[in-house]
Structures are given as C-alpha cells and as structure tokens.
Amino acid sequence: MVEPLPWIEGYVRAWNSNDPDDIAALFTEDxxxxxxxxxSPWQGRDAIVAQWLGRQDKPGEATFEWHPxxxxxxxxxxxxxxxxxxKTYSNLWVIRFVPDGRCREFTEWWMRHDVR
Structure with missing residues (x-):
C-alpha cells in the first residue's frame, strides 16, 4: 500500500518552492x-509542470491542513x-498512485468558504 503522507509533503514542498524538479518528482511521465x-486534465508530467508554474502561488502564501x-x-x-x-478553501483530493509512490492521476475538488 502506498502511504500518502510522503507524497503530500512533496506536494506542499513543490507548492512552496515552485521548483520544476519538485513538481515533476510527484508525477509519472503520463x-x-x-x-x-x-x-480537461493537464496531461503528461511536462504539461503538469508547465501549467502548475503558470498558475503558481507565492511561496509561503498559503497553509494546508489535511487528513486522510x-x-x-x-x-x-x-x-x-x-x-x-x-480566502479559505475546502479541498477533496483523489490521488491515484503507482507502486513507487508517484501519482498517475490527481483530481481536486475545491470550494471557497463563504465570506461573511
């Protein structure tokens, strides 16, 4: 069984670094x-890296708390x-792994919390 903690730690590291190698390390080639x-999904590791960098957050701009x-x-x-x-968002992620712990398919649902 693949443990999601190392992958999520890597995701948060990539989120904060915007380093193409950190991002690429998370995903399989396809x-x-x-x-x-x-x-429509971003397809292929190179496209994922490019799209991520095109929409990147500033390092340390967000915090992420999660549980399985x-x-x-x-x-x-x-x-x-x-x-x-x-702003604050609720997230639901579905992460499909290959045996070495990289992601082959990632889907995120997100919803902005109401502003009152």
Missing part, C-alpha cells in the same frame, strides 16, 4: 491532473483546508 472534477479520508492499495482520498491571507 500522469493526468484534473484541476476540477469535470475539466480513505487510503487503499493505490488510492488516497484526502480532505484538506487551504488558507490564504484573504
């Missing part, structure tokens, strides 16, 4: 990344909260 459930909802042999479902200085 990985797909759905930025929302029914959108379900972990199987090759899938992790993670619930999280992303907090920026001016």
């Amino acid at each position: 990985a797909v990344y759905y930025t929302e459930p029914y959108s 909802v379900c972990v199987t042999e090759d899938v992790g479902v993670i619930q999280g909260v992303t907090t920026y200085p001016d």
Whole structure:
C-alpha cells in the first residue's frame, strides 16, 4: 500500500518552492491532473509542470491542513483546508498512485468558504 503522507509533503514542498524538479518528482511521465472534477486534465508530467508554474502561488502564501479520508492499495482520498491571507478553501483530493509512490492521476475538488 502506498502511504500518502510522503507524497503530500512533496506536494506542499513543490507548492512552496515552485521548483520544476519538485513538481515533476510527484508525477509519472503520463500522469493526468484534473484541476476540477469535470475539466480537461493537464496531461503528461511536462504539461503538469508547465501549467502548475503558470498558475503558481507565492511561496509561503498559503497553509494546508489535511487528513486522510480513505487510503487503499493505490488510492488516497484526502480532505484538506487551504488558507490564504484573504480566502479559505475546502479541498477533496483523489490521488491515484503507482507502486513507487508517484501519482498517475490527481483530481481536486475545491470550494471557497463563504465570506461573511
């Protein structure tokens, strides 16, 4: 069974570094990344790196707290909260792993918390 903790730690490291090598290390060559459930995915590691860098956050701009909802042999479902200085999002991630711990398919659902 693949443990999601090292992958999520790597994701947060890449999120904060915006280093192409950190991002690429997370994904298989033919990985797909759905930025929302029914959108067209970013296809292939090189495209994932390029699209990520095109939408990057500033290092340290956000915090991410998470916990596993379900972990199987090759899938992790993670619930999280992303907090920026001016907004907060609830997240649900589905991460499909290959045996070496890299991701072959990533889907994220996110919803902005209401501003009151």
